[in-house]
Amino acid sequence: MNKPAALKILHSLESTTWVAMRVTGILLFFLIGVYVVLVDIQTGIWNVDLDWLETRWNQPLWQLFDFFTALLVTSHTLNGVRYRVYEVVHVSPLRRVFNWILLFLGVLLVGFWGWLIFLVK
């Protein structure tokens, strides 16, 4: 059986985001998997309170884990939204405006998450 030859993919920002979408997706599969098992299955969402949260975030490793997960979730989600926007919006300047809005939203979300994890006592 002949396999099709590998297609040549031009290196551009779009191809980089395409690869990034898959890499972040695979990483998130494990990170969100750990979160769901720990919070939803083992602990139970009903038992999550401030004490549980404080105990978790007193450990730098969990702080980093949660922050890294939030970072990946934000980039994966906003990149997915950007794909959908590109399907609907075909005008370049308007796309650029949406890109800036999404970037601003991303910085805002990651900043909020970082503030919550590392700064709020």
Place this chain on the structure above:
Amino acid sequence: VRWSKLPDLTVGIDLFDSSGTLSEGEIVVVLLRNIRRINMPVFTLHRVSAVGAILYIISRIFLVAALKLRWTSGLGSAPYFLQITILVMNALLLACVIYHAVNGIRLALADIFFSRWYEIDLMKRANMITLLLTLIIWILAVYSMTINLVRAAPGGA
């Protein structure tokens, strides 16, 4: 590319049995047609589940923010009937998260490592396995969540 404008190259041609007569462009067209014919419901499900996954994440951000800022003492203090509603909503959102994750892994593996998974038969099989895996993981997760809720109930085990 308009789907309706694509030539019907799949008729009478088995891509992987051909003797390399297809050009790269033709192979792309065949793959796109396979994706369109078989994967359109899956493609739609992936997008719908993405919305559910986003809602799941947002609900968790709200919960953690509310706890950290001392706006609430947690979902355990909510009335029991409300907790059951939350369980149902959580189970639905979790179904979206699990499907999006499992299907995403299938997509990533097919795109990066196993391009043959875009062959029609393998694609159908992979889609079925994805749904089956989602269902199994979801049932186990919902079972555990229900047990947790029963234990947290007033007078529960």
